[in-house]
Amino acid sequence: xxxxxxxxxxxxxxxxxxxxxxxxxxxxxxxxxxxxxxxxxxxxxxxxxxxxxxxxxxxxxxxxxxxxxxxxxxxxxxxxxxxxxxxxxxxxxxxxxxxxxxxxxxxxxxxxxxxxxxxxxxxxxxxxxxxxxxxxxxxxxxxxxxxxxxxxxxxxxxxxxxxxxxxxxxxxxxxxxxxxxxxxxxxxxxxxxxxxxxxxxxxxxxxxxxxxxxxxxxxxxxxxxxxxxxxxxxxxxxxxxxxxxxxxxxxxxxxxxxxxxxxxxxxxxxxxxxxxxxxxxxxxxxxxxxxxxxxxxxxxxxxxxxxxxxxxxxxxxxxxxxxxxxxxxxxxxxxxxxxxxxxxxxxxxxxxxxxxxxxxxxxxxxxxxxxxxxxxxxxxxxxxxxxxxxxxxxxxxxxxxxxxxxxxxxxxxxxxxxxxxxxxxxxxxxxxxxxxxxxxxxxxxxxxxxxxxxxxxxxxxxxxxxxxxxxxxxxxxxxxxxxxxxxxxxxxxxxxxxxxxxxxxxxxxxxxxxxxxxxxxxxxxxxxxxxxxxxxxxxxxxxxxxxxxxxxxxxxxxxxxxxxxxxxxxxxxxxxxxxxxxxxxxxxxxxxxxxxxxxxxxxxxxxxxxxxxxxxxxxxxxxxxxxxxxxxxxxxxxxxxxxxxxxxxxxxxxxxxxxxxxxxxxxxxxxxxxxxxxxxxxxxxxxxxxx
Numbered sequence: 123x124x125x126x127x128x129x130x131x132x133x134x135x136x137x138x139x140x141x142x143x144x145x146x147x148x149x150x151x152x153x154x155x156x157x158x159x160x161x162x163x164x165x166x167x168x169x170x171x172x173x174x175x176x177x178x179x180x181x182x183x184x185x186x187x188x189x190x191x192x193x194x195x196x197x198x199x200x201x202x203x204x205x206x207x208x209x210x211x212x213x214x215x216x217x218x219x220x221x222x223x224x225x226x227x228x229x230x231x232x233x234x235x236x237x238x239x240x241x242x243x244x245x246x247x248x249x250x251x252x253x254x255x256x257x258x259x260x261x262x263x264x265x266x267x268x269x270x271x272x273x274x275x276x277x278x279x280x281x282x283x284x285x286x287x288x289x290x291x292x293x294x295x296x297x298x299x300x301x302x303x304x305x306x307x308x309x310x311x312x313x314x315x316x317x318x319x320x321x322x323x324x325x326x327x328x329x330x331x332x333x334x335x336x337x338x339x340x341x342x343x344x345x346x347x348x349x350x351x352x353x354x355x356x357x358x359x360x361x362x363x364x365x366x367x368x369x370x371x372x373x374x375x376x377x378x379x380x381x382x383x384x385x386x387x388x389x390x391x392x393x394x395x396x397x398x399x400x401x402x403x404x405x406x407x408x409x410x411x412x413x414x415x416x417x418x419x420x421x422x423x424x425x426x427x428x429x430x431x432x433x434x435x436x437x438x439x440x441x442x443x444x445x446x447x448x449x450x451x452x453x454x455x456x457x458x459x460x461x462x463x464x465x466x467x468x469x470x471x472x473x474x475x476x477x478x479x480x481x482x483x484x485x486x487x488x489x490x491x492x493x494x495x496x497x498x499x500x501x502x503x504x505x506x507x508x509x510x511x512x513x514x515x516x517x518x519x520x521x522x523x524x525x526x527x528x529x530x531x532x533x534x535x536x537x538x539x540x541x542x543x544x545x546x547x548x549x550x551x552x553x554x555x556x557x558x559x560x561x562x563x564x565x566x567x568x569x570x571x572x573x574x575x576x577x578x579x580x581x582x583x584x585x586x587x588x589x590x591x592x593x594x595x596x597x598x599x600x601x602x603x604x605x606x607x608x609x610x611x612x613x614x615x616x617x618x619x620x621x622x623x624x625x626x627x628x629x630x631x632x633x634x635x636x637x638x639x640x641x642x643x644x645x646x647x648x649x650x651x652x653x654x655x656x657x658x659x660x661x662x663x664x665x666x667x668x669x670x671x672x673x674x675x676x677x678x679x680x681x682x683x684x685x686x687x688x689x690x691x692x693x694x695x696x697x698x699x700x701x702x703x704x705x706x707x708x709x710x711x712x713x714x715x716x717x718x719x720x721x722x723x724x725x726x727x728x729x730x731x732x733x734x735x736x737x738x739x740x741x742x743x744x745x746x747x748x749x750x751x752x753x754x755x756x757x758x759x760x761x762x763x764x765x766x767x768x769x770x771x772x773x774x775x776x777x778x779x780x781x782x783x784x785x786x787x788x789x790x791x792x793x794x795x796x797x798x799x800x801x802x803x804x805x806x807x808x809x810x811x812x813x
Contacts, residue, residue, distance in 0.1 A: 132176045192244060361412040585630040589644060707800060742761050
């Protein structure tokens with residue numbers, strides 16, 4: 123079976139930069155699913171995107187789908203054929219629905235008895251028959267954060283479609299979307315070229331043809347080019363661009379032919395806080411800041427444009443005017459905000475609604491103050507005054523002029539204004555750090571005071587949102603609670619803070635209760651939410667799901683403790699005895715179902731093997747108990763593994779469920795005590811045997 127390359131390009135009006143990367147991932151996924159469902163063999167799949175086009179290239183796509191033999195089970199034989207052996211209407215209908223004569227039906231034995239079976243040979247179809255239907259469905263199935271309709275077409279897409287190029291080998295795949303017919307031609311850069319471009323299903327040739335018309339198709343290549351151009355521009359003033367991978371990716375998503383222009387701004391603006399300058403350049407204008415060899419900001423910036431201008435001075439002056447206006451605004455806001463101490467802004471939080479069911483930001487501030495103080499008294503009472511002061515001021519910058527103009531500076535400006543107001547530097551840093559981490563895997567608070575305040579603030583937001591009934595559902599998480607929960611647990615993990623999540627939840631709900639009724643079971647619902655995030659996070663970090671399950675069944679509330687037990691169980695799993703031990707433990711737990719526990723009477727231990735197990739248990743408990751108390755779980759597991767042999771001998775020789783109730787209860791009690799010792803580390807019955 124021969125194969126050819128497939129090229130599909132969807133040309134559009136300018137797409138938002140944030141749409142490109144998800145669209146490429148979704149196109150590849152949808153293509154693989156589509157080819158699989160049609161039994162089409164293929165080679166590598168590569169997706170590309172620019173602001174004006176989405177491209178998918180498939181190498182060695184088979185010319186024909188694979189043949190397939192199907193076995194379809196129909197009605198029971200006694201229903202399909204009468205006592206005389208003649209087919210009934212049920213058999214005739216089943217045969218007709220499957221497109222075969224009744225004579226080709228067979229009767230085969232199944233788990234449910236004899237049934238009628240139809241066997242069909244489905245011949246493969248030419249790919250040219252499949253693609254005209256598959257490709258438009260693939261295109262319209264791409265999910266976007268927002269989509270739109272245009273004209274009179276009943277079609278939704280991220281932006282209006284302007285051209286479609288669809289080639290299998292040299293042949294056009296005929297289909298139409300929103301009045302646009304697929305063809306064999308592409309288009310170059312909107313401003314740097316004109317007319318159409320003959321396309322090729324060979325991606326390398328297609329990329330070369332586009333590059334000649336001002337389009338760099340590969341996003342990584344555009345990013346490399348724009349960074350090199352930006353560094354070259356910054357070098358004109360002896361500087362370098364401030365490294366910013368996210369900004370580079372955004373600019374790569376905004377351009378097809380990136381070029382850099384060096385601009386300048388008035389040196390007086392360097393008196394503004396560094397973060398204000400960077401944010402003013404970065405957030406709205408997508409400019410790179412320029413720094414000297416010591417990392418200090420220079421009065422310059424680098425703008426990325428989508429084409430090389432014939433009059434760069436005019437373009438440069440335009441960028442400079444825009445940035446100067448923004449920096450003048452920032453200068454004004456900073457001047458106005460610093461005319462009063464940060465403390466003076468706190469009462470104004472009473473005029474900002476946090477949520478209609480939970481009062482104002484001032485009310486939230488009071489709750490966080492209380493929560494942070496309680497946490498601090500548990501783990502660092504010497505920092506109580508610092509943490510409480512930081513909690514009092516933490517949200518004050520939200521009503522400042524600067525944060526009103528640049529919302530991403532929340533916390534950052536709180537730190538700056540706290541410093542200007544003469545607050546303790548530890549208070550200022552905690553104000554900025556309490557928002558961390560800003561994203562999954564982001565920086566965590568550097569100070570303990572910042573960590574405590576971050577935990578208190580996040581716990582209040584999570585618990586308040588759950589109390590309002592606004593918890594995440596499915597993929598939707600509009601309040602970012604999953605990120606906040608992970609942030610809390612990552613802080614506890616990184617700083618090895620042993621705090622009970624159940625206690626944190628209970629204390630947060632206690633502060634919320636005056637505003638909202640707390641429904642029964644809410645605390646447990648929130649704890650289960652944390653548990654799901656914990657499990658998902660660790661699996662994504664390479665931990666075994668069954669090991670996580672074993673550890674969390676034995677207790678989850680203390681994050682560092684649970685992580686230590688997961689580590690110990692993972693290490694123990696490498697022991698040759700571990701799998702047999704976990705199998706034996708499953709047997710123990712099965713026998714103990716419904717048993718409430720009890721004490722062991724040594725005088726009722728009649729068999730040598732049960733006495734041996736009891737003595738081994740007492741010896742192991744004495745050795746393991748201090749290790750568990752000290753959280754030396756790997757050593758504790760070594761001791762517990764030593765119980766495998768006496769447990770095996772017990773099950774080999776001792777009948778637990780004997781008629782004598784006293785002996786039976788005593789043996790169950792012995793197994794119960796053994797199980798409790800193991801359960802202090804993990805529930806080994808959750809461990810699955812490895813293949």
